Amino acid sequence: MSHKDAALWKAQQCLLTHFKQCSSMKHLKEMHARVVQSGFDKTPLVVGKIIEFCMVSGHGDMTYAVRVFDRIDKPGAFMWNTMIRGFGKTHQPDKAIDFNCIAPSLNLDSKLMHMYGMVKDIETAHHLFEEIPNEDLVAWNSIIDCHMHCGNYKQAHHLFCRMVQNGLQPNDATLVVTLSACGAIGALDFGRRIHSSLIQQHTKLGESTSVSNSIIDMYANMKGKNLISWNVMIIRLASHGNGEEALAIFAKMLQQNVERPNDVTFLGMLSACSHGGLVDKSRRCIDIMGIDYNIQSTIKHYGCVVDLLGRAGLIEDAYNLIMNMPVECNAVVRKYLLELEPEHNSNYVLVANMYASTGQWKEMSKERRSMQQRRVQKPEPANSFIGVT
Structure with missing residues (x-):
């Protein structure tokens, strides 16, 4: 892009930004004068913003929009569509039809249908x-x-x-x-x-924010939901890696104030955090369980957090959580910990030591035997050199 083109682009963006601040037709006309003076009165995007304000704003004036439109030499489909949409929004279907009739071989039927939908004339829309x-x-x-x-x-x-x-x-x-x-x-x-x-199709549509929000609203607006329904929605979203959507469903559940979450709800929430890599939110979930709902976290809840911390590479945090959690380490947490870095011998030693620290000697012995079969050796003690002055 040349310096001239860059300067023109920057000036155009500046004008478009100022259009967002328009609050009256007086202000719009002042902006229009600046557009003409700066030579952008033939630029479709800029002129379209003038027409759009007349159409959408509560302070707009479609008569002014028509005057602006009539000054365009060869309006394209975007301009014609914008005008027809404007007449639809201002409940002037006859003028919209007039515009459609004189449009130069442009396919504007969809805009007309939209216009008739806006005025709730569904019969005419369907006929079109x-x-x-x-x-x-x-x-x-x-x-x-x-x-x-x-x-x-x-x-x-x-x-x-x-x-x-x-x-x-x-x-x-x-x-x-x-x-x-x-x-x-x-x-x-x-x-x-x-x-x-x-x-299943792994399309980009599944990643669309508008589609995701519609899915959440669809589930949340269903009638006759009970706690099981909410839990199923949260767990299904979590299992498919839609962590943020699962959290949004939980928020909707709390907003409707119909059902009180239980331990299964929070298990789904923590699973959603784990699949979505939401470390801080998982810790918040654990806090909410105990403080707001007096629900005691089980080994499965902690297992989800250990799994999440491991996925995030926070091995030391995972170890500290295991050592300080108020429930005994069992096979669930062992599974999570060893899956974090299965090639690291120190993790097997870590699990054995955890069993020993909680007095689970039988489990510790099994872990030691497993280490021998895998030929896992305890790491050599490290030397520490401390300078003394």
């Missing part, structure tokens, strides 16, 4: 959809979203199934509205199938 010869993904998303906006959740769900049967793969926009429909009509099995397919 059926008139499209080869519906693309944008058209399907628009009609599904129209039904969602009008509260026709079952129809939205039905359209999604039709779309998939027609061989179209959903994108994040499709999944957001469909999962919302599943939550609204209580179609938990169908929503779970969508969620499971995302996990």
